Amino acid sequence: MQQENGVAQSVTNAWRWRCRYCILQCMIRHCSLWKFTDAAPVGLINEVTDAFYAAAEEIPSVRACQVGGNVGYLPTNYDFAIAIDFDDVEGYREYVAHERHMQLFRDYLEPYLESRAAVQFELRA
Numbered sequence: 001m002q003q004e005n006g007v008a009q010s011v012t013n014a015w016r017w018r019c020r021y022c023i024l025q026c027m028i029r030h031c032s033l034w035k036f037t038d039a040a041p042v043g044l045i046n047e048v049t050d051a052f053y054a055a056a057e058e059i060p061s062v063r064a065c066q067v068g069g070n071v072g073y074l075p076t077n078y079d080f081a082i083a084i085d086f087d088d089v090e091g092y093r094e095y096v097a098h099e100r101h102m103q104l105f106r107d108y109l110e111p112y113l114e115s116r117a118a119v120q121f122e123l124r125a
Contacts (some may be wrong), residue, residue, distance in 0.1 A: 027063070028086045030095070032118040033078035040112040045069035045080060048108045052082060055100045061091035078117070085123070092120055 036044065049067050056065035064085040070077045086092045095101055109116070 026088065027123040028089055028092050028120050029123055030082070030084045030086070030092055030118070030120045032082040032116060034080040034082075034109070034113060035115040036079045036112045037114045040079075044108070044112065048080060048104075051104055051108065055104055056084065058100050059095055059098045061086050061094040061098075063087060063091070078115075089120075 046069075049069065052067040053065060056062045062084055066083045068081060070079050070081070084095065086095065
């Protein structure tokens, strides 16, 4: 990288600082989309929705939780969506390792999951 009066280096250092800061300080949103197999029982969407809202109350690092089933506009869409907010990446890690989260995974993902997509991203202020 070519420097002009140290500007490039300053920008690089500022970016590194921001990335380190955000890993520790910025709110994180976890989004996950699930497509269930045809073997999924009727009522599964309502059951898993209730289970996630209950789990959000039990897992201390969860700051906000929105979950629900596809409204059916396009049949090619995923069946279920999750959006959960955390104070930081460490809060997300605590959620992932929490026994209640693992139980949700065992009860609803393992038996009926066809496909899944997920992302975690920083929320802008």
